[in-house]
Amino acid sequence: MPQSGPPTFVDDYLPHLAYDCVVFGFSGERLKILILEYHNTGWFALPGGFIGRNEDLNEAVKKGLEKRTGLTDIHLEQFHTFGSLARYRPDTMREILRASGHNPQHFPGLQDRFISVGHYALINYHHVTPKPDKLSDSLEWYPVDELPPLLFDHEEMVQRALVALRKNVDAMLVGVNMLPERFTIKELQRVHEAILGEKLNRASFQRRMLSSGILVRHEKRYSGGAHKAPYVYSFVERGDAD
Amino acid sequence: MPQSGPPTFVDDYLPHLAYDCVVFGFSGERLKILILEYHNTGWFALPGGFIGRNEDLNEAVKKGLEKRTGLTDIHLEQFHTFGSLARYRPDTMREILRASGHNPQHFPGLQDRFISVGHYALINYHHVTPKPDKLSDSLEWYPVDELPPLLFDHEEMVQRALVALRKNVDAMLVGVNMLPERFTIKELQRVHEAILGEKLNRASFQRRMLSSGILVRHEKRYSGGAHKAPYVYSFVERGDAD
DNA sequence: CACTATTGTTGCGAAGTGCAACAATAGTAG
DNA sequence: CTACTATTGTTGCACTTCGCAACAATAGTG
Numbered sequence: 263m264p265q266s267g268p269p270t271f272v273d274d275y276l277p278h279l280a281y282d283c284v285v286f287g288f289s290g291e292r293l294k295i296l297i298l299e300y301h302n303t304g305w306f307a308l309p310g311g312f313i314g315r316n317e318d319l320n321e322a323v324k325k326g327l328e329k330r331t332g333l334t335d336i337h338l339e340q341f342h343t344f345g346s347l348a349r350y351r352p353d354t355m356r357e358i359l360r361a362s363g364h365n366p367q368h369f370p371g372l373q374d375r376f377i378s379v380g381h382y383a384l385i386n387y388h389h390v391t392p393k394p395d396k397l398s399d400s401l402e403w404y405p406v407d408e409l410p411p412l413l414f415d416h417e418e419m420v421q422r423a424l425v426a427l428r429k430n431v432d433a434m435l436v437g438v439n440m441l442p443e444r445f446t447i448k449e450l451q452r453v454h455e456a457i458l459g460e461k462l463n464r465a466s467f468q469r470r471m472l473s474s475g476i477l478v479r480h481e482k483r484y485s486g487g488a489h490k491a492p493y494v495y496s497f498v499e500r501g502d503a504d
Numbered sequence: 505m506p507q508s509g510p511p512t513f514v515d516d517y518l519p520h521l522a523y524d525c526v527v528f529g530f531s532g533e534r535l536k537i538l539i540l541e542y543h544n545t546g547w548f549a550l551p552g553g554f555i556g557r558n559e560d561l562n563e564a565v566k567k568g569l570e571k572r573t574g575l576t577d578i579h580l581e582q583f584h585t586f587g588s589l590a591r592y593r594p595d596t597m598r599e600i601l602r603a604s605g606h607n608p609q610h611f612p613g614l615q616d617r618f619i620s621v622g623h624y625a626l627i628n629y630h631h632v633t634p635k636p637d638k639l640s641d642s643l644e645w646y647p648v649d650e651l652p653p654l655l656f657d658h659e660e661m662v663q664r665a666l667v668a669l670r671k672n673v674d675a676m677l678v679g680v681n682m683l684p685e686r687f688t689i690k691e692l693q694r695v696h697e698a699i700l701g702e703k704l705n706r707a708s709f710q711r712r713m714l715s716s717g718i719l720v721r722h723e724k725r726y727s728g729g730a731h732k733a734p735y736v737y738s739f740v741e742r743g744d745a746d
Numbered sequence: 747c748a749c750t751a752t753t754g755t756t757g758c759g760a761a762g763t764g765c766a767a768c769a770a771t772a773g774t775a776g
Numbered sequence: 777c778t779a780c781t782a783t784t785g786t787t788g789c790a791c792t793t794c795g796c797a798a799c800a801a802t803a804g805t806g
Binding site: 688689690706707710711714727729730731732733734735 | 749750751752753754755756
Binding site: 470485486 | 762763764765766770771772773774
């Protein structure tokens, strides 16, 4: 007989199924990722969560991210589903619960094997106030090339997310979610370079962006520097073209 | 109390989780997909299956496909995980079971909501003997542009699989799994055209393939036609280069 | 041996890219 | 106001790739 009591994981969520998120932000200098640290363990992992029994997968991920970042309308993309048995680390999960002052036995289902749907998100680094959840101490930005060791297969997740993002970098308007409304070509180039991990040619990038038709040129921006002022641009939107 | 009896779905498989496969083959003329038809229903769907409680996701999909096609070493690729609540069609599932002479009540868990990991596979059309499973009448090839109406969200799956395949067409050696060991450039071009759904320029395609370094030229093939005989090629492999 | 169909190859213009250079500022120091 | 510097907008040039068209090289056939 099931025990009656407060709702448990098993009551609310689909068993064996989780999502994890690689949240990308651009600091103006570097590409960064949101990493959480579990209470009293020194263990780091990607933010993730579970899917409600009556919830779309998409919605679950979106909701989870909104809770953690305070942002709505996040650009989300699935990149891979991780289903290896080797991911299964019940001891680690129990230790995380214990370190937060919980009794693992009160969380049936949480120590089972999980299959996780990996997503990546692009967000505006400066608009976020990361909020840790109950199990975690902190949720903080780390440069993609200076990540702490991550639990489970989360390092592989980051690598795969990066590959997927790089593949899509020119298919999608990368800057839309990582830059302010108005930006200079140089700022856009910095974003592309941070994602691709390589320097791009200035003249070629400028030509490509200007001839792509995705940008609208606006007024100049006087930065106060002793040099020519760059134009600022925005991405074309409905009715914004031409 | 759980009833003791023969092992059920719930005992053996992860609940709420499935995979579906878009199996591509090239007939020499057209790109085709394996579609199964359920007993006595006139309903068509993609072949799919479930993941054992102690089985890698990858392994499960591979094993399922091997059973159905008789092939081993199938090139498999994940393209999307479908997690919408709208996929949930318990009545349809019950009807499929009933039409096969089963009592739906004997299959607890099968009528629940499912999240499905979509894969596509490239296989050699001529090497396959499709084998239907217990629930299905037939497993047959259909041209991608002449599919019957499919159950659930399987038509969306096909479309997404096609998009994913097209994206990868030149990143991966598409012909490896869809052509015999040795083939002509023309045959390779036909495969690419079938996948992309458009004619390609003969001279350009030839140049691109020859300069790509992925092909090894072998002897000529005398087809008996009144014209110049084409060379046959194979893909470069370890120790096969140069 | 002429004739036809198909394949291998090449020439040419169009388009895109990296690299280098030039032109046009915007501020600063004198 | 002028010289000077740093940065941005733009252009010229070589190189590559691609579509298109044409030519060269067969392999059969009548």
